[in-house]
Amino acid sequence: xxxxxxxxxxxxxxxxxxxxxxxxxxxxxxxxxxxxxxxxxxxxxxxxxxxxxxxxxxxxxxxxxxxxxxxxxxxxxxxxxxxxxxxxxxxxxxxxxxxxxxxxxxxxxxxxxxxxxxxxxxxxxxxxxxxxxxxxxxxxxxxxxxxxxxxxxxxxxxxxxxxxxxxxxxxxxxxxxxxxxxxxxxxxxxxxxxxxxxxxxxxxxxxxxxxxxxxxxxxxxxxxxxxxxxxxxxxxxxxxxxxxxxxxxxxxxxxxxxxxxxxxxxxxxxxxxxxxxxxxxxxxxxxxxxxxxxxxxxxxxxxxxxxxxxxxxxxxxxxxxxxxxxxxxxxxxxx
Numbered sequence: 001x002x003x004x005x006x007x008x009x010x011x012x013x014x015x016x017x018x019x020x021x022x023x024x025x026x027x028x029x030x031x032x033x034x035x036x037x038x039x040x041x042x043x044x045x046x047x048x049x050x051x052x053x054x055x056x057x058x059x060x061x062x063x064x065x066x067x068x069x070x071x072x073x074x075x076x077x078x079x080x081x082x083x084x085x086x087x088x089x090x091x092x093x094x095x096x097x098x099x100x101x102x103x104x105x106x107x108x109x110x111x112x113x114x115x116x117x118x119x120x121x122x123x124x125x126x127x128x129x130x131x132x133x134x135x136x137x138x139x140x141x142x143x144x145x146x147x148x149x150x151x152x153x154x155x156x157x158x159x160x161x162x163x164x165x166x167x168x169x170x171x172x173x174x175x176x177x178x179x180x181x182x183x184x185x186x187x188x189x190x191x192x193x194x195x196x197x198x199x200x201x202x203x204x205x206x207x208x209x210x211x212x213x214x215x216x217x218x219x220x221x222x223x224x225x226x227x228x229x230x231x232x233x234x235x236x237x238x239x240x241x242x243x244x245x246x247x248x249x250x251x252x253x254x255x256x257x258x259x260x261x262x263x264x265x266x267x268x269x270x271x272x273x274x275x276x277x278x279x280x281x282x283x284x285x286x287x288x289x290x291x292x293x294x295x296x297x298x299x300x301x302x303x304x305x306x307x308x309x310x311x312x313x314x315x316x317x318x319x320x321x322x323x324x325x326x327x328x329x330x331x332x333x334x335x
Contacts, residue, residue, distance in 0.1 A: 003232070004077045006030045006062060006110065007084035009042035011188045012125070012179070015225045016081055017055065018048065023229075026054045028075050030084065032061035036091075036098075037189045044332075045186055062106030072113040079232055080114055082107070082124035085155075088190055089129060089294045092152035103155035111162060115170045121235045123228060126160055126176040128217070128262065128299045129153035137266075140302035141178070141250030141258050150294030160258060167256035173236040174255070177227065180262030180301045184221030184321055185328030192216075192269075193325050196276055198333075200284045206273070210291040214269040215298035217262040220321035223314030227261040230310045250305060262301020263314045275319055279326045 003020055007013035008029025017027045029049070033042055049055040056075075060067040062084050086092075086102040107124070114122050131139040133147035148154040156178075163174040183193045199206045239251040250258035277283055291297065303313040 001078040002026045002028065002076055004028045004030060004075070004080045006080070006082045008057070009033055009046050010083060011186055012182060012221065012224060012228075013081075013083040014045040014048070014186055015184075015221050016083065016228050019225050019229060021049070021052050021054050024054075027056070028071075028077065029055060029057045030060050030062075030071065031057075032084075033059060036086070036088075041186075041189065062110050063101045065109045068109045068113050072117045077117055077119060079121045080110070080119050080123070081228060081232060082110055082122065085125060087152070087188070089150045089152050090292055091190075092150050093293050096151050099151050099155045103152075104158060107159050107162060111166050111172070111174075115166060115172050119172070121173045121175070121232060122163070123175045123177065123232045124159060124163065126178045126258065127153065127156040128178050128180040128260070128301065129296075130157045130160070130178060131299070132296070137298060138264065138300035138302040139260065141260060141305055142248055144249065149296065152294070164252060164254065164256050167236070167252065167254035171255060174257075175231045175236045176258040177231060178258065178260045178262075178301075179224060180217040180219045180260065180299055182219050182221055182224050184325050187221070187325065192272065193276075193322070194329070196273060196284065197280065197326065197329050200276065200280050200282050203282075203285070205285040205287045208269065208273070208286045208288050209295060210297060211288045212268075212270045212286075213297065214295075215266040215300070216269065216272070217264065217266045217299045217301045218272065218318050218321070219261065219263045219301075219314050220316035220324075223263070223316050224261055226312055227259070227306065227310070227314065230312050231257075231259065234310055257309070259306045259310070260301040260303050261306065261314060262299070262303060263316070263318075264301050264303050265318070266298060266300040267318050272318065272322075275322050276326070279323055
């Protein structure tokens with residue numbers, strides 16, 4: 001297949017592109033290489049594809065409607081994996097317009113281009129953040145997600161709504177994947193694994209929010225990629241059992257699906273830090289702080305739908321995933 005991967009220079013986009021190439025697909029990698037975090041890391045990810053004949057890079061911003069339309073007119077694209085977005089819950093509190101441009105305007109430009117190009121399947125990144133103020137655990141796709149607590153979460157929920165509209169009106173197959181706290185090699189510098197590892201090795205304090213009383217369903221990158229590829233291959237179809245009198249939020253009589261991709265094994269933040277301390281051979285200087293605006297106390301993925309429909313659920317133990325991350329970090333940063 002010829003697959004467009006947006007956000008190809010990003011953490012998940014890089015790994016998805018690499019796996020697609022390894023199995024023989026051709027990849028058109030799109031990214032705007034913005035400076036939300038160190039551009040050198042993004043460039044180093046892209047450098048891994050320099051000798052890959054099946055990889056083509058396009059520096060395009062999804063918010064640039066003309067640029068997106070031009071790309072689709074110049075390239076034959078069979079399927080699309082949309083991983084480009086303005087990420088980060090806390091950043092959305094202070095930079096709301098970045099999320100509107102990238103996650104709303106950009107997503108609309110992309111899905112409209114997919115419609116006109118008759119793309120076979122659009123798989124896009126949603127987020128566990130959409131569960132917002134929910135307190136019932138684990139989070140299930142059958143749950144209501146109408147109470148977001150950050151603008152980032154609201155834009156991801158909006159993506160799901162836009163996708164359903166296009167699936168209904170134009171029969172465009174779409175699948176949304178709610179990722180749960182992804183970590184691993186080549187990760188983002190603004191996420192816990194990188195922040196904590198850098199600080200611990202430098203002897204600097206780490207900020208531990210909600211006084212350490214946080215739980216996250218940490219999900220290793222290889223599991224995320226496996227879920228993305230399996231859903232990409234399993235084109236969304238209408239649910240013959242869909243009941244409009246009792247509608248399931250993750251299914252439809254349109255070719256539309258939403259799945260959780262999480263490890264289904266939430267871990268305490270202090271457990272996470274403890275594993276890093278052991279792997280790094282150092283004790284962290286911890287500064288305990290209150291819960292930050294937009295954050296939630298716990299995430300926990302119910303993955304029954306994913307297992308039943310796709311035949312897969314994440315399973316990499318946290319200790320194994322963090323050990324691989326630390327090995328990569330020491331090599332990449334020579335730490």
